[in-house]
Amino acid sequence: MNINVKIGDLRTEAVDAIVLSVFEGQELISGPQAADEATNGGIRELIDAGDFKGEHKQTSLLYTRGAITAPRIGLVGLGKRADFDIEKARQAVGKIVKELRDLGVNTVAIPFPPESPSEMVEATVEASVLALYEFNQHKTQDLDAVKTLESVTLLVENEASRSAVEDSAGVGETIAKGANLARDLSNQPPNHLTPTLLAEKAQEVASETGLKCEVFDLAQLQEKGFRTLVGVSQGSQEEPRFIILEHTPENEGRDTVVFVGKGITFDSGGLSLKSGSGMMDMKHDMSGAAAVLGAMQAVGQLKPDLHVVGLIAASENLPSGTAQRPGDVVKSYGGKTIEILNTDAEGRLVLADALGYAAHYSPKVVVDLATLTGAVVTALGHFACGMLGTDDDLMGKLRAAAQKTHERVWQLPLWDDYDEMLKSKVADVKNIGDGTAGTIAGAAFLKQFAEDYPWVHLDIAGTAWDVEGSSYIPKGATGYGARLLVQLVRDWAS
Ligand code: BES
Numbered sequence: 001m002n003i004n005v006k007i008g009d010l011r012t013e014a015v016d017a018i019v020l021s022v023f024e025g026q027e028l029i030s031g032p033q034a035a036d037e038a039t040n041g042g043i044r045e046l047i048d049a050g051d052f053k054g055e056h057k058q059t060s061l062l063y064t065r066g067a068i069t070a071p072r073i074g075l076v077g078l079g080k081r082a083d084f085d086i087e088k089a090r091q092a093v094g095k096i097v098k099e100l101r102d103l104g105v106n107t108v109a110i111p112f113p114p115e116s117p118s119e120m121v122e123a124t125v126e127a128s129v130l131a132l133y134e135f136n137q138h139k140t141q142d143l144d145a146v147k148t149l150e151s152v153t154l155l156v157e158n159e160a161s162r163s164a165v166e167d168s169a170g171v172g173e174t175i176a177k178g179a180n181l182a183r184d185l186s187n188q189p190p191n192h193l194t195p196t197l198l199a200e201k202a203q204e205v206a207s208e209t210g211l212k213c214e215v216f217d218l219a220q221l222q223e224k225g226f227r228t229l230v231g232v233s234q235g236s237q238e239e240p241r242f243i244i245l246e247h248t249p250e251n252e253g254r255d256t257v258v259f260v261g262k263g264i265t266f267d268s269g270g271l272s273l274k275s276g277s278g279m280m281d282m283k284h285d286m287s288g289a290a291a292v293l294g295a296m297q298a299v300g301q302l303k304p305d306l307h308v309v310g311l312i313a314a315s316e317n318l319p320s321g322t323a324q325r326p327g328d329v330v331k332s333y334g335g336k337t338i339e340i341l342n343t344d345a346e347g348r349l350v351l352a353d354a355l356g357y358a359a360h361y362s363p364k365v366v367v368d369l370a371t372l373t374g375a376v377v378t379a380l381g382h383f384a385c386g387m388l389g390t391d392d393d394l395m396g397k398l399r400a401a402a403q404k405t406h407e408r409v410w411q412l413p414l415w416d417d418y419d420e421m422l423k424s425k426v427a428d429v430k431n432i433g434d435g436t437a438g439t440i441a442g443a444a445f446l447k448q449f450a451e452d453y454p455w456v457h458l459d460i461a462g463t464a465w466d467v468e469g470s471s472y473i474p475k476g477a478t479g480y481g482a483r484l485l486v487q488l489v490r491d492w493a494s
């Protein structure tokens with residue numbers, strides 16, 4: 001799908017549909033006003049008849065019968081003006097563009113009056129790109145039934161507003177494509193996305209965007225002491241990979257922000273085997289990695305004035321004669337020993353090495369994203385990730401970014417009291433707690449390995465997959481976190 005910005009008039013634009021948004025119970029503004037006049041009161045008629053009220057996400061279709069060039073006007077409600085926010089706009093845009101796509105419409109145009117806020121332009125483009133996302137890579141049949149919208153054109157009135165709208169549209173598109181990359185990766189079947197293939201994808205993204213990329217293979221990981229990452233992978237025929245992506249700004253002396261992603265390309269639980277239903281969707285256990293890679297793609301394109309590093313610990317978690325056993329003791333990259341009592345708590349193991357490695361950058365902050373615990377789904381469902389960490393300021397920054405992207409975060413406590421349950425009889429720490437507070441236990445474990453810098457952990461097991469009720473988030477992978485990380489970077493660099 002293409003996004004264009006063009007000087008034009010909604011009355012003469014040759015597209016399949018013009019999209020207009022209307023507030024509930026308000027006078028028509030600008031675009032709708034002009035369209036109403038051009039259609040001899042067509043929009044007013046719908047409103048006066050009570051057929052279209054402008055309620056949030058309400059849609060209505062008007063056939064223009066030659067009154068304007070486009071044969072259709074798609075109306076969408078923004079709800080009451082007093083309740084309006086940017087997420088309401090995303091939801092509305094997502095709803096109408098999908099409905100038009102499903103009708104078979106190929107081209108739409110959305111008018112933007114002069115002085116349109118950049119957030120509105122960004123949100124419109126972002127919602128369009130996110131809502132129209134589909135994962136059809138592995139279908140070979142009925143592909144002609146798949147409908148695609150070819151282009152969304154943002155119509156502006158003059159040269160002066162064109163460049164501003166173009167800039168915002170470009171940013172929105174870049175960020176949404178980063179999130180869609182994350183979705184593609186999480187949706188990808190595990191035989192099509194092994195750690196090796198994930199690393200190749202990272203290299204591809206890096207060479208396209210100008211990021212630096214380094215990948216450690218098994219021999220290098222063994223040599224460098226990534227023992228917990230190697231340990232998780234040792235039941236599998238597939239080698240692990242450690243992926244480093246780096247954006248270096250032109251200016252020297254800028255802050256360093258490190259993102260860390262859990263990249264388990266399939267989690268069977270290992271010898272602590274999951275049930276069939278518990279395993280079914282575990283191809284998406286690399287959604288933290290996907291968010292980091294998606295965000296880094298956008299960072300590589302937006303080139304913020306900030307040093308940004310993305311680290312991905314990628315492995316499979318499978319049972320076999322060579323698999324790690326419950327009871328094994330393994331030394332992490334940083335030197336602490338871990339007693340592994342449940343091989344299904346593997347995410348925290350691969351992250352232990354990654355968090356240890358992150359210290360090399362002397363980062364201002366480190367944020368990790370991981371589909372770490374089923375317990376976070378029990379606690380928060382699918383509408384917010386669990387946020388835990390050692391730095392209130394960073395949590396505040398993430399909360400502010402989440403407010404803007406609507407990828408919500410919710411803090412859980414990480415008091416030292418929780419460390420007690422991780423004490424091991426034979427090693428420095430064990431990889432499971434006592435069965436209470438599962439999400440906090442996971443974070444309390446990670447905290448032992450994130451000692452040298454301000455750190456926040458986002459447990460995205462609930463938000464990365466199968467979120468319902470949003471017009472721009474499809475079933476399956478959500479791409480959660482990619483936009484959030486980019487927002488954090490943008491807020492930091494500005
Ligand atoms: N990948 C899972 C967590 C998960 C569960 C992600 C559901 C997405 C949806 C993780 O590796 C895991 O198995 N966690 C265990 C931890 C336990 C053994 C301490 C869990 O949550 O049961």
Ligand code: MN
Nearest residue numbers: 267344345346
């Ligand atoms: Mn697991």
Ligand code: ZN
Nearest residue numbers: 264267285347
């Ligand atoms: Zn896992």
